[in-house]
Amino acid sequence: MSWEQTKFSFSPRSRGCYLVTDEVLKNLPQIKKYKVGMLNLFLQHTSCALSLNENWDPDVRTDMTTALNMICPDNGGGKCQFIHTDEGPDDMSGHVKSSLIGASLNIPISNGRLATGTWQGIWLLEFRDYRHTRHCVATINGLKE
Amino acid sequence: MSWEQTKFSFSPRSRGCYLVTDEVLKNLPQIKKYKVGMLNLFLQHTSCALSLNENWDPDVRTDMTTALNMICPDNGGGKCQFIHTDEGPDDMSGHVKSSLIGASLNIPISNGRLATGTWQGIWLLEFRDYRHTRHCVATINGLKE
Amino acid sequence: MSWEQTKFSFSPRSRGCYLVTDEVLKNLPQIKKYKVGMLNLFLQHTSCALSLNENWDPDVRTDMTTALNMICPDNGGGKCQFIHTDEGPDDMSGHVKSSLIGASLNIPISNGRLATGTWQGIWLLEFRDYRHTRHCVATINGLKE
Numbered sequence: 001m002s003w004e005q006t007k008f009s010f011s012p013r014s015r016g017c018y019l020v021t022d023e024v025l026k027n028l029p030q031i032k033k034y035k036v037g038m039l040n041l042f043l044q045h046t047s048c049a050l051s052l053n054e055n056w057d058p059d060v061r062t063d064m065t066t067a068l069n070m071i072c073p074d075n076g077g078g079k080c081q082f083i084h085t086d087e088g089p090d091d092m093s094g095h096v097k098s099s100l101i102g103a104s105l106n107i108p109i110s111n112g113r114l115a116t117g118t119w120q121g122i123w124l125l126e127f128r129d130y131r132h133t134r135h136c137v138a139t140i141n142g143l144k145e
Numbered sequence: 146m147s148w149e150q151t152k153f154s155f156s157p158r159s160r161g162c163y164l165v166t167d168e169v170l171k172n173l174p175q176i177k178k179y180k181v182g183m184l185n186l187f188l189q190h191t192s193c194a195l196s197l198n199e200n201w202d203p204d205v206r207t208d209m210t211t212a213l214n215m216i217c218p219d220n221g222g223g224k225c226q227f228i229h230t231d232e233g234p235d236d237m238s239g240h241v242k243s244s245l246i247g248a249s250l251n252i253p254i255s256n257g258r259l260a261t262g263t264w265q266g267i268w269l270l271e272f273r274d275y276r277h278t279r280h281c282v283a284t285i286n287g288l289k290e
Numbered sequence: 291m292s293w294e295q296t297k298f299s300f301s302p303r304s305r306g307c308y309l310v311t312d313e314v315l316k317n318l319p320q321i322k323k324y325k326v327g328m329l330n331l332f333l334q335h336t337s338c339a340l341s342l343n344e345n346w347d348p349d350v351r352t353d354m355t356t357a358l359n360m361i362c363p364d365n366g367g368g369k370c371q372f373i374h375t376d377e378g379p380d381d382m383s384g385h386v387k388s389s390l391i392g393a394s395l396n397i398p399i400s401n402g403r404l405a406t407g408t409w410q411g412i413w414l415l416e417f418r419d420y421r422h423t424r425h426c427v428a429t430i431n432g433l434k435e
Contacts, residue, residue: 001146001291003326003433005400036148038185038284040328042398044407046344051244054191059229060240067217067241070225072357080360084349095350096357099341099413104396106249108187108284110150115282117189123244137405139328139398141286141431143148146291181293183330183429196389199336204374205385212362212386215370251394253332253429255295260427262334268389286431288293 002037004030004140010124012131015090017053017061021121025114028138037109037142044135047094047127049101055121064125072096094127101125109142147182149175149285155269157276160235162198162206166266170259173283182254182287189280192239192272194246200266209270217241239272246270254287294320294430300414302421305380307343307351311411315404318428327399327432334425337384337417339391345411354415362386384417391415399432 008027010020024041025031031039041050054060074089076082082092105122108115116122124134153172155165169186170176176184186195199205219234221227227237250267253260261267269279298317300310314331315321321329331340344350364379366372372382395412398405406412414424 005326005398005405036150036284038286040396040398042396042405044405044410046342046407046409052191052248053240053244057229060237063227063229063237064241064244066225066227067221067237070221071216071241071245071361076357076360080356082353082356084347084353092350092353092357095343096354096361099343099354099391099415100361101244102247102392103342103410106185106187106251106396108150108185108282110282115150115187115189117191117280119191120189120248125244135407137398137400139326141328181295181429183431197336197393198385198389202374205382208372208374208382209386209389211370211372212366212382215366216361216386216390246389247392251330251332251396253295253330253427255427260295260332260334262336262425264336265334265393270389 002142002144006138008136010134010136012133013126014131015126015129017064018124019055019121020124021055024122030140031109032112033144034109034142035111035145037140039107039109040139041105042137043103046098048134049098049103049125050105051101051123051125052120053123054119056119068097090129097127147289151283153281155279155281157278158271159276160271160274162209163269164200164266165269166200169267175285176254177257178289179254179287180256180290182285184252184254185284186250187282188248191243193279194243194248194270195250196246196268196270197265198268199264201264213242235274242272292434296428298426300424300426302423303416304421305416305419307354308414309345309411310414311345314412320430321399322402323434324399324432325401325435327430329397329399330429331395332427333393336388338424339388339393339415340395341391341413341415342410343413344409346409358387380419387417
């Protein structure tokens with residue numbers, strides 16, 4: 001039975017969806033030692049999110065940004081009126097999207113690998129236009145080989 | 146302290162929300178042996194999701210599909226334009242809904258039972274019209290009696 | 291290696307988003323004893339949710355309610371037609387929002403504290419107008435000092 005916790009950062013990116021599976025795995029080589037367990041990835045921010053989604057066609061990531069901008073437009077897009085607007089039109093919409101998608105992700109570990117499906121990758125979703133460094137706390141709990 | 150991981154499949158279903166609590170429990174009889182712990186259910190797919198919601202009135206499940214189709218219509222429903230459309234109008238909308246609801250679910254175990262509330266059941270949300278078999282990785286971690 | 295599970299209740303509140311970090315910590319003093327671990331907070335209800343979001347400006351919480359009412363209006367808001375309407379216009383919309391945000395939250399523990407970022411707080415999102423007491427199952431798993 002083992003616990004490991006490590007913190008790493010995602011490099012600054014502007015609004016969009018990014019496939020970060022390789023970046024996550026590079027920072028967490030210890031996953032290979034676990035026969036069974038759970039990985040929790042936790043973003044310490046309120047205007048970005050983590051999700052699992054399609055790892056092949058980059059159009060899906062572009063479309064996801066398009067869809068989220070439709071679901072919660074900047075400044076409410078005339079459909080509702082936000083009060084919290086001092087930090088720009090992408091601020092409150094970013095907070096909404098963060099709660100919709102979620103900042104915390106749980107992925108099972110199986111025989112030294114993440115137990116993701118063939119088409120699943122880890123996405124970082126950035127909701128702010130301005131590039132921010134995003135800090136991630138990774139917690140692994142499981143049985144080593 | 147014990148870890149168990151097992152994989153099972155949900156039978157193919159067309160677009161809709163399905164109450165699968167009994168199906169999950171039938172595949173995981175070992176839950177009964179845990180005094181305290183956590184169950185993680187993880188779908189290995191990007192156009193379906195798992196959620197906890199109302200376990201009694203089937204109208205709620207019908208309405209959920211209606212609501213999600215309103216929130217992210219197929220092909221953007223004229224409100225936005227998707228690029229990823231080769232696999233049909235329900236493809237990109239399915240990916241969006243999958244990230245909104247989430248493919249991974251954590252449920253506490255208490256005295257051999259899932260610690261869900263009176264009205265909570267486990268839902269499989271299928272976003273594609275065509276029926277797909279959906280694979281689920283179940284990971285249990287906890288203390289046995 | 292230690293497991294602890296406890297149940298506490300959030301006092302009844304009407305529709306809105308509430309910062310409950312202090313309330314959660316007051317109910318879980320044992321977090322201080324954990325060097326590393328995970329906290330799972332699990333609501334036993336289907337028309338409220340838990341999320342991590344901005345812990346400073348109360349306008350963000352007001353705006354979140356506004357945004358969610360825009361994304362899934364009561365009774366569908368003329369954009370779709372719900373069947374499950376017997377319990378009031380905020381019933382089905384509450385179920386939808388509950389699945390969008392989620393009833394279960396995982397937060398890493400690091401050196402006796404929740405490993406949240408500077409601006410992150412724990413929110414209880416209540417989707418019903420009528421005030422309900424909300425029960426929460428808190429499960430802690432980790433290594434004590």
